[in-house]
Amino acid sequence: MIDLLHTPLFGVIISIIALEIGLYINRKTKISLLNPLLISIVLIIVILIKFDISLEAYNEGGGLISFFLGPATVILAVPLYKQFEIFKANILPIIVGITVGCLTSVISVVFLSKLFGLSDDILRSLIPKSITNPIGIELSKQIGGIPSITVTAIIITGIFGSIIAPYVFKIFRIKDKVAIGVSLGTSSHALGTTKAIEMGETEGAMSGLSIGLAGLVTVILIPLLINLLC
Known part of the structure; x- marks a missing residue:
């Protein structure tokens, strides 16, 4: 067992088992709050604390999974290819919507951080919360943030967005497939796109496009805006 803890296989096995448990619970309960990723994160944290396993030991394998985040994001271009005609027909509102969504995300982070008196390091770490992990981590480093906090913020944003999005669409009677996909991808990156794919192929394609843009x-x-806003 001790030898297994110090091999990449340990982190991979624990991650897969925790995610499968999360998927099983989510399928059985059908409760949006019981997101598979959220459940798997909690399970992994409990296991590491309970058995006094260091984060470094887990990351020997967990890091391998993180390596595939980039290629996995690129694969989301496949649904877009199938729905490319819809994209061409709506290119202007899509680009404007994504740009406004990004600005709103950043401005809201700055406003709330200043309102609650958060430090400048935390503020800069939270700014990339709505973009996908590989890009968010590098941007966080570039603007003086703390990457580990950025990753946490990105995960929480994705989970929260994928949970509440269906209710928001229902309350405000948003039925346009392009609008649904763009809003999910822009605000909740890959996790939001997972929910968008569940809702339909067009929604998934537009959400996948929105992640990159x-x-x-x-x-x-x-x-360009960091010094002005902060």
């Missing part, structure tokens, strides 16, 4: 828009705008 939202990341690009944020990376371009933040270095």
Whole structure:
């Protein structure tokens, strides 16, 4: 057992088992709050604390899973290819919507951080919360944030967004498939896209597109606005 703890296999096995348990609970209960990723994160934390396993030991395998975040995000381009005609027909509102969504996300973080008196390091760490992990981590480093806090914020944002989005669409009677996909991808990145794919192929394609464009828009705008906003 001790030898297993110090091999990459340990982190991979624990991650897969925890996620499968999360998926099983989510399927059985059908409760949105019991998100599979949220359950798996809690289970892994409990296991590491209960058995006094260091984060470094877990990351030997967990890091391998993180390595595939980038390629997994690229795969989301496949649904977009199938729905490319819809994208061309709505290109202007899509780009405007994503840009406005990115600006709203950043401005709300700055406003709330200043309202609650958060430190400048925390503020800068939270700014990339709505873009996908690989881009968010690098942007956090670039603007002086703390990558570990950024990752946590990105995960929480994705989980929260994927949980409440269906209720928001229902309350405000949002039925347009393109609008649903763009809003989910822009605000909740890959986790939101997972929910969008569940809702339909067009929603999933537009959400997958929004992940890349939202990341690009944020990376371009933040270095220009960071000193002004902070």
